[in-house]
Amino acid sequence: MSDSPSNKILATVEAKDFIGRTRETEMLLRRADGEAESGGLLLLSAPHAGATELLKQIYDRLFSGQSQVIPFYFAVRKSDKTAKNCAVRFLHAFIAQTIAFRHQEPKIFDAAPDIRELNELASPDDAHWIDRLTNAARLQPSSELDTDSAFVKNCLSAPLRAAAHDANSFVMIDNLHEAESFSGDVDFVEELKEIFSRSTISFVLAGRRRFLLNAVQTGNTKLTAAKHLRLEPLDFSEAGLLAENLAEKYAVRVNEPSRDLIARQFGGNPTFIKFLLQAASQAEMDLDSFQKIERLYTDELFGGRIGVFYDSVFREIAPDAETQKNIVRLLCDAPTGENERQPRPLDGVFKNWRDDAVSTREDFQRLLSLLNTNEIIRLSSNTIEAMNENDVLNDYLKARFRLESATENRVLVVAEMLSDFLKRAPETMAKFYRQKSAIGLREILAAFNCQDAPAALLDYSIYKDKYKNAAENEIAVGGGDEDIEKIRLPQIVYTAHTAAFYPPISQVTDKTRSAVAVGFQEPAYTDEDEVVWIAAEIDSKLEASSETAEFWCDRLEMVALVCNFTKYKIWLVAPEGFSPEAMEILRQRDAYGASRRQAALLAEFLQTEKVDGAEKPAANEYEIIVPMGGDTELIAAGAIEEIARRHAFEPKAINQIKTALIEACINAAEHSLSPDRKIYQKFTVEEDKIIITISNRGLRLTDKKTTAANPVEGRRGWGFKLMKSLMDEVKFEQVDDGTRISMTKYLTPLVKE
Amino acid sequence: MDTEYKIPVQTSGETATVYASDYLNKLSGEKIERECRRQIDAGYKTIVVNFGETEIVNSIGVSILLGVIDAASGAGAKVVFSDVNEDTIELFEMLGLTNHVRVN
Numbered sequence: 053m054s055d056s057p058s059n060k061i062l063a064t065v066e067a068k069d070f071i072g073r074t075r076e077t078e079m080l081l082r083r084a085d086g087e088a089e090s091g092g093l094l095l096l097s098a099p100h101a102g103a104t105e106l107l108k109q110i111y112d113r114l115f116s117g118q119s120q121v122i123p124f125y126f127a128v129r130k131s132d133k134t135a136k137n138c139a140v141r142f143l144h145a146f147i148a149q150t151i152a153f154r155h156q157e158p159k160i161f162d163a164a165p166d167i168r169e170l171n172e173l174a175s176p177d178d179a180h181w182i183d184r185l186t187n188a189a190r191l192q193p194s195s196e197l198d199t200d201s202a203f204v205k206n207c208l209s210a211p212l213r214a215a216a217h218d219a220n221s222f223v224m225i226d227n228l229h230e231a232e233s234f235s236g237d238v239d240f241v242e243e244l245k246e247i248f249s250r251s252t253i254s255f256v257l258a259g260r261r262r263f264l265l266n267a268v269q270t271g272n273t274k275l276t277a278a279k280h281l282r283l284e285p286l287d288f289s290e291a292g293l294l295a296e297n298l299a300e301k302y303a304v305r306v307n308e309p310s311r312d313l314i315a316r317q318f319g320g321n322p323t324f325i326k327f328l329l330q331a332a333s334q335a336e337m338d339l340d341s342f343q344k345i346e347r348l349y350t351d352e353l354f355g356g357r358i359g360v361f362y363d364s365v366f367r368e369i370a371p372d373a374e375t376q377k378n379i380v381r382l383l384c385d386a387p388t389g390e391n392e393r394q395p396r397p398l399d400g401v402f403k404n405w406r407d408d409a410v411s412t413r414e415d416f417q418r419l420l421s422l423l424n425t426n427e428i429i430r431l432s433s434n435t436i437e438a439m440n441e442n443d444v445l446n447d448y449l450k451a452r453f454r455l456e457s458a459t460e461n462r463v464l465v466v467a468e469m470l471s472d473f474l475k476r477a478p479e480t481m482a483k484f485y486r487q488k489s490a491i492g493l494r495e496i497l498a499a500f501n502c503q504d505a506p507a508a509l510l511d512y513s514i515y516k517d518k519y520k521n522a523a524e525n526e527i528a529v530g531g532g533d534e535d536i537e538k539i540r541l542p543q544i545v546y547t548a549h550t551a552a553f554y555p556p557i558s559q560v561t562d563k564t565r566s567a568v569a570v571g572f573q574e575p576a577y578t579d580e581d582e583v584v585w586i587a588a589e590i591d592s593k594l595e596a597s598s599e600t601a602e603f604w605c606d607r608l609e610m611v612a613l614v615c616n617f618t619k620y621k622i623w624l625v626a627p628e629g630f631s632p633e634a635m636e637i638l639r640q641r642d643a644y645g646a647s648r649r650q651a652a653l654l655a656e657f658l659q660t661e662k663v664d665g666a667e668k669p670a671a672n673e674y675e676i677i678v679p680m681g682g683d684t685e686l687i688a689a690g691a692i693e694e695i696a697r698r699h700a701f702e703p704k705a706i707n708q709i710k711t712a713l714i715e716a717c718i719n720a721a722e723h724s725l726s727p728d729r730k731i732y733q734k735f736t737v738e739e740d741k742i743i744i745t746i747s748n749r750g751l752r753l754t755d756k757k758t759t760a761a762n763p764v765e766g767r768r769g770w771g772f773k774l775m776k777s778l779m780d781e782v783k784f785e786q787v788d789d790g791t792r793i794s795m796t797k798y799l800t801p802l803v804k805e
Numbered sequence: 806m807d808t809e810y811k812i813p814v815q816t817s818g819e820t821a822t823v824y825a826s827d828y829l830n831k832l833s834g835e836k837i838e839r840e841c842r843r844q845i846d847a848g849y850k851t852i853v854v855n856f857g858e859t860e861i862v863n864s865i866g867v868s869i870l871l872g873v874i875d876a877a878s879g880a881g882a883k884v885v886f887s888d889v890n891e892d893t894i895e896l897f898e899m900l901g902l903t904n905h906v907r908v909n
Contacts, residue, residue: 686828711862715864718864774899774900
């Protein structure tokens with residue numbers, strides 16, 4: 053098969069512009085080729101994650117890349133209203149696509165021929181079976197259920213009948229969740245399952261994950277043998293690439309920080325990323341700053357593409373305006389002071405539901421089911437929960453609530469929300485950088501697997517005594533050495549972020565930096581052996597103090613107490629390990645304390661996998677980019693020394709400049725969690741001064757958390773003091789992403805006050 | 806700069822002299838700290854840190870030196886900084902180190 057079709061047939065973007073989904077594309081093509089086992093595949097998709105475009109791309113590739121398998125793509129529509137209408141359209145589409153494929157003529161779709169015309173276009177090899185199928189479609193079924201059911205079956209089995217005549221097809225049925233709103237006595241999904249469960253042809257059933265999974269695992273026929281392919285939102289790099297490609301396509305200028313914000317803010321949702329760039333193109337504006345992005349995002353939310361998009365989702369779920377208002381109120385009207393809305397009991401919500409359009413329990417359940425399928429809410433057996441993690445949805449709901457329910461002034465709401473988005477943007481990136489730099493406690497814990505790990509990998513005292521300044525290859529982490537003290541790790545059967553067990557922990561740490569692992573000390577799975585590990589990554593520039601250790605032990609013990617974990621083990625990881633006094637505290641609490649390097653070595657020992665972006669240079673200006681770490685600040689210092697000497701700075705001033713530069717570099721490397729691990733330096737020499745600008749991507753200085761979790765760090769934090777003392781002027785410039793420090797030294801020293 | 810720098814030490818009577826490398830940063834500072842603590846534990850009452858070879862000192866290195874001073878003080882020993890160049894003395898003064906240690 054060719055890698056890319058020359059023209060789009062069903063797809064909306066050219067194959068070369070279709071970003072990501074490499075694994076999914078290969079998997080689907082292998083199925084179509086017959087390389088993978090035949091049978092069903094469930095494409096379980098998050099809403100608007102691009103399942104439809106993926107299937108259409110597959111269709112286009114199959115249409116022009118080979119002649120063996122007839123590609124068939126069919127999307128269920130809400131407008132079909134009944135199983136019978138949908139089945140008729142299914143049959144028509146199958147015949148039309150078969151004939152178009154045989155003739156290699158996609159224009160047949162555009163001509164929209166009726167079933168008789170199609171019959172005449174059929175090739176001699178297919179004419180017989182197509183004729184029989186079209187005859188079946190011409191039958192006018194009676195109103196009796198069994199006849200309706202037989203009619204639907206007849207239509208839906210068209211690919212199977214074709215296969216019986218050596219016309220093999222690869223069936224892709226999309227948007228199956230739309231069948232949820234069908235009326236009538238024939239259950240479209242049940243009929244489809246019944247037919248395809250008996251078939252040997254390759255087929256894909258695609259739709260919203262929450263609907264599809266439930267639909268195939270319940271009912272009279274269960275597609276238990278079907279394989280699952282989960283389609284999540286694009287990952288960060290794919291989303292960034294999509295934003296870049298769309299920006300180029302629409303001639304919208306973006307830069308790396310703004311591209312990354314777009315990728316992150318929309319959670320990898322290709323639909324929203326496209327909306328924003330289309331809107332920017334239409335408004336002829338660039339998206340090269342956080343401010344521009346948030347201004348446009350606000351416009352899009354209040355009546356733009358995003359607003360219209362969600363308005364339509366809500367209208368489809370609940371056509372009645374009062375019902376929509378009730379939904380918005382339900383999801384936004386949280387008790388004051390709660391950052392995240394808590395689950396609400398179903399019965400309680402129904403009892404207070406005042407809505408003529410949804411008055412019965414059955415109507416209410418149906419509404420909730422649709423909201424759940426569309427991931428507007430999370431529905432469990434007896435609770436309703438808001439989708440707190442979806443920022444765009446939450447922004448939409450908040451805007452609607454304030455305008456419709458609270459009837460606030462529109463201009464005020466827009467202004468306040470824009471202001472909130474601007475404040476949130478750097479926080480969004482900071483959160484991302486923190487997550488990205490997390491060591492992956494869940495992955496490490498999950499890999500424990502009853503292994504005997506060297507104690508030096510978990511206990512900082514042992515590590516410090518033996519290995520702290522040793523090279524990687526000098527650290528004996530191999531499990532085979534009998535002389536090494538070992539710690540038996542439990543068999544972990546379940547891990548989750550600590551915040552999932554105990555939400556208040558979010559006040560002192562990012563979600564990804566603390567984990568709970570439930571397991572058994574031995575693989576026998578007995579009550580006595582049941583154990584829970586509660587781990588957290590903590591911040592400390594030097595060895596963590598006893599106060600810090602105590603603070604964290606208190607918090608994690610609270611988690612154990614609240615969750616009724618009777619037998620538990622606390623494991624703290626600090627960048628530089630723990631002071632002797634802190635280690636003593638940890639011993640008293642029966643806890644482990646390790647450094648980040650130990651954790652990395654432990655991950656290596658356990659063989660876990662941890663999932664691990666610059667401005668171009670611009671007369672008397674020098675630019676240098678150095679990687680963070682490895683004393684590279686000295687390279688920068690060497691360069692500035694040479695530059696300053698050429699411009700007649702005194703040796704003493706040169707040394708001061710060097711020292712200040714080194715401090716700025718250390719600051720960038722230490723605090724930024726930089727995604728590209730680079731320090732960008734610009735030295736501008738003017739007649740009377742030299743200006744040094746040090747920038748880095750990552751956390752902004754103002755994003756650095758200063759909470760109770762970060763007790764006073766004593767003698768550290770002198771870098772800024774030194775920079776200010778050694779240079780004549782020091783400025784912290786406002787940037788969207790990361791930190792930029794500008795330092796000036798005059799040839800003739802300024803007299804400081 | 807040599808990151809594998811080994812800390813040279815000379816002892817005489819109750820005095821142990823520890824030689825700092827050309828760049829006093831976190832890594833080399835921790836090595837000096839470790840060596841000084843070792844000498845304090847061995848019973849030396851005066852710990853001399855010689856900065857004859859030291860060209861640049863950064864703030865992390867200075868914070869580690871304060872840890873050395875604290876450790877010595879706790880063990881009844883004293884710390885002396887020797888052969889410190891003028892720029893480094895200025896730095897020590899800015900950060901208040903000279904309030905806690907004699908600088909030769």
